[in-house]
Amino acid sequence: MKKYAIVFIAGILLVPAAFYLYLRSGYAPVSTSASPLPFERFFARLAMRATMSHELPKADAGPPTEAQLARGAHIYREYCAVCHGLPNEPRTAISKGLYPHPPQFFKPGESTTYNPNLPYRPAKRKVYWKVKNGIRLSGMPSFKGALTEEQIWEVSQFLGNARNLPPKVVAVVEGKPEQPQQAKSPSKSHQQIAADHK
Amino acid sequence: MSKFLTGLLIGIILVPSAFYLYLRSGDAPVATWAPPMPLERFLVRTAMHATIDHEETPIRLTAVSDDSLVAGAQIYSQDCAVCHGLPGRAPTPVAEGMYPRPPQFFRPNAKKIDDPASEVYWKVKNGIRLTGMPGFRASLNEAQLRELTGFLEDAASLPPAAIAALKAAPENGHGQRPPSSRHAVLKHKKA
Numbered sequence: 001m002k003k004y005a006i007v008f009i010a011g012i013l014l015v016p017a018a019f020y021l022y023l024r025s026g027y028a029p030v031s032t033s034a035s036p037l038p039f040e041r042f043f044a045r046l047a048m049r050a051t052m053s054h055e056l057p058k059a060d061a062g063p064p065t066e067a068q069l070a071r072g073a074h075i076y077r078e079y080c081a082v083c084h085g086l087p088n089e090p091r092t093a094i095s096k097g098l099y100p101h102p103p104q105f106f107k108p109g110e111s112t113t114y115n116p117n118l119p120y121r122p123a124k125r126k127v128y129w130k131v132k133n134g135i136r137l138s139g140m141p142s143f144k145g146a147l148t149e150e151q152i153w154e155v156s157q158f159l160g161n162a163r164n165l166p167p168k169v170v171a172v173v174e175g176k177p178e179q180p181q182q183a184k185s186p187s188k189s190h191q192q193i194a195a196d197h198k
Numbered sequence: 199m200s201k202f203l204t205g206l207l208i209g210i211i212l213v214p215s216a217f218y219l220y221l222r223s224g225d226a227p228v229a230t231w232a233p234p235m236p237l238e239r240f241l242v243r244t245a246m247h248a249t250i251d252h253e254e255t256p257i258r259l260t261a262v263s264d265d266s267l268v269a270g271a272q273i274y275s276q277d278c279a280v281c282h283g284l285p286g287r288a289p290t291p292v293a294e295g296m297y298p299r300p301p302q303f304f305r306p307n308a309k310k311i312d313d314p315a316s317e318v319y320w321k322v323k324n325g326i327r328l329t330g331m332p333g334f335r336a337s338l339n340e341a342q343l344r345e346l347t348g349f350l351e352d353a354a355s356l357p358p359a360a361i362a363a364l365k366a367a368p369e370n371g372h373g374q375r376p377p378s379s380r381h382a383v384l385k386h387k388k389a
Contacts, residue, residue, distance in 0.1 A: 004205045011209020023245035026252030032325030032333040050224035093277045097325050097332025134230030139330030141295025142230040
């Protein structure tokens, strides 16, 4: 029986020890261009889904207005575009070098399409959660310190409609100069943005 | 003997199962503002240092001149500043929201970069997985990687020309600039 317990404990210690030695060996993938760790995707997705299912907001926001999409577009251009891309622009060096690769919401170097007959889609709650809380071990920051609740919804609404944006919103996201006055950085402290919401 | 093996096997299976259940529970830290996972720092640093020690090639930064520091500063403003900061500017919301927090190289009380050049070079070239640090091996050529490394090693004592190049960086501190600015970097190098 005693022998049994010792072996049992040895088994328990074996896995962490092997993992430690693997990391210690210098062969674990550290560079962003190396292949994934064993089971990395599986464990990462598992944890992300489990955590989100606890914490998703109760209600979806309704379908956005064009003004909301435009405000979302402005925030997107300011904070997200460096990694997640812009229509008609190549991917940045930062975006190309990240692991995991940040999803590209616009096909690099292509313009967007617009069908005025399609209704705008409401924001997805999961997108809202990711923008607000970030995703650890992925490079995705949390914006809950920088954006208001409303702004986080607006960005999420914009993303939900990235495939079907009206020309005005496209002009905002592409930073066309003919656009009316825009706040330089839509941070919480910015009264101007807060006033826009009214 | 079979009892022996069963015990070993159960022990082996127990740890991954516990880890699986931990992740499955929804209490594992996923948000970037949550506290670190148990042993996270320790394991991650072990792997990083072991890999870098294993792979790094000693590099000698030949002729760090004002020109090469200016070129490094231009690359830095375009590809690094959004996360690692600029002199006299507050960290961007992107930098504030990341986990782990990207080190800020130009904060008044910033930690001086005291890693050897070959380690800085390795990190810039290959990136650091699970941190948000990209690898620039596909976007920067060998000369640019060295200019950037030289710039970072000297970040605490830059000549005025290099500081001026940093100040010319766009407000939001990242590379959404007209393509011409990219060309300026390249042209500078050829000159």
